[in-house]
Amino acid sequence: MADAIIFDIDGTLIDSVDLHARAWQETFARYGIEATFDAVRGQIGKGADQLMPVFVPKEMLDRLGEEIQKERGKHFREKYLPLVKPFPKVRELFERLLADGKRLVLASSGSRDEVEGYKKLAGVEDLIESDTSSDDAEKSKPHPDIFLAALEKLGNPDKATVLVIGDTPYDAEAANKAGVRTVGVLCGGFPESELREAGCIAIYRDPADLLERIGEWADR
Numbered sequence: 070m071a072d073a074i075i076f077d078i079d080g081t082l083i084d085s086v087d088l089h090a091r092a093w094q095e096t097f098a099r100y101g102i103e104a105t106f107d108a109v110r111g112q113i114g115k116g117a118d119q120l121m122p123v124f125v126p127k128e129m130l131d132r133l134g135e136e137i138q139k140e141r142g143k144h145f146r147e148k149y150l151p152l153v154k155p156f157p158k159v160r161e162l163f164e165r166l167l168a169d170g171k172r173l174v175l176a177s178s179g180s181r182d183e184v185e186g187y188k189k190l191a192g193v194e195d196l197i198e199s200d201t202s203s204d205d206a207e208k209s210k211p212h213p214d215i216f217l218a219a220l221e222k223l224g225n226p227d228k229a230t231v232l233v234i235g236d237t238p239y240d241a242e243a244a245n246k247a248g249v250r251t252v253g254v255l256c257g258g259f260p261e262s263e264l265r266e267a268g269c270i271a272i273y274r275d276p277a278d279l280l281e282r283i284g285e286w287a288d289r
Contacts, residue, residue, distance in 0.1 A: 070288045072230040073172040075219045075249070079113070079179060080236035080257025082191045082276060085153045086113050087258070092145035097124055100137060110258070114237030116178035116209020117141070142180065153190060156256055158277035160192040165280060166287065167196055175200035176219040176233070178209040198223070211239040213246035220247065232289065234279070238267035252286050254279065 080086040090110035097104050104124045112120045117138045121130060125137065163173055175197055177184050184202040188194040199222040206214030216233060220226070233244040236257025244251040245268045253269035254276070255261060261272055271286050273279050279286070 070230065071171065071232040073174065073223050073226060073232075074166060074287070075174045075176050075216060075223075075231060075233045075244075077114075077233070077235035077237070077240050078175055078177040078184065078187050078191070080259075081156075081234060081240075081254055082159050082193070083153055083155050083187055084256070085149075086110065086236070088149040088152055089113050089145065092141055092149050093120065093124075096137060096141040096144050099140065100125075100129070100133065102129075114178070114210060114235075114239040114257070114259075116203050116206075118203075119209050119211070150186070153187075155191040156276050158275075158280050160196070162276045162280040162283075163193045163196040165283060169283075169287065171287065172223060173197045174219045174223060176215045177202055178206075178215060179203060210237075211242035211246075213243045216244050216247040216249060220249070232286070236264075238263045241267035241269050244268075250289070252279075252289075 076082060079089065090106055090113050094104055094106055094109045102124055112123055121134055166173060173196060179202055181202045181204045184200055201215050201218045203209055205218040208214050228248040231249050233240060233249050233251045235241060235251055236254045237259050241251040241253065241264060251269045253264035253272040255272065256275035264272055273282060
C-alpha cells in the first residue's frame with residue numbers, strides 16, 4: 070500500500086511540455102543549432118544537463134553550455150511562463166490524497182525558482198510535505214538522483230510504500246532506478262506505449278482521471 074506519493078510537475082500537474090520545447094528550440098536557433106520541435110519535445114522531462122548534450126556539440130557545450138541554459142531559462146520565463154496553466158483537478162486530487170493519509174512530495178528536473186512558481190500555479194503550495202528540484206540532484210532524470218532526494222526528504226521509507234506519478238518515460242526510468250513504482254499520465258503527450266515500456270505499472274489520462282479512479286491506484 071502506498072503511504073507516500075511523489076509527483077513530477079511539468080506535464081503531470083501543469084501543461085508546460087510544449088512551451089518548454091518551444092523555448093529550447095528557439096534558444097538553440099539563436100546559437101545556430103537546428104533542432105525540430107518534435108525532437109526537442111521528445112527530450113522534455115530531462116533536465117538541462119541531460120537534454121543539451123543531445124543537440125549541442127560537445128565543444129560548444131563545454132564553452133557555452135551554461136550560457137545557453139541561462140538564456141533558455143530567461144526566454145522561457147519571459148515568453149512562455151505566463152502561458153502555463155495547471156491541469157484540471159490538481160488541488161482536488163491532492164486534497165483527497167491528504168484526506169486519505171498520504172504524504173505528498175514534488176520532484177522536478179526544473180530549477181528551484183521554477184518549482185516554487187509551479188507550486189503556486191498548481192495551487193498545492195500548502196498541501197505538500199516537501200519538494201525537490203535540479204538543485205537537489207547531481208544528475209537529472211532519467212538518472213534517479215531527484216527521486217532519491219525526494220525519498221530522503223520523506224525519511225527514506227520502505228520503497229514499496231511509495232509511488233511516483235509522472236508523464237514521461239524518463240520519470241519511470243528514474244523511479245525504477247530508485248526502486249520505486251511509477252504510475253503514468255498521458256497529459257504530457259508521451260505515447261502510452263513508451264510509458265509502459267519504461268515501466269509504468271498503470272496509466273491514466275490526467276490528474277482529473279487520477280482523482281476519479283483513485284481507488285484503482287492510490288493503495289497499490
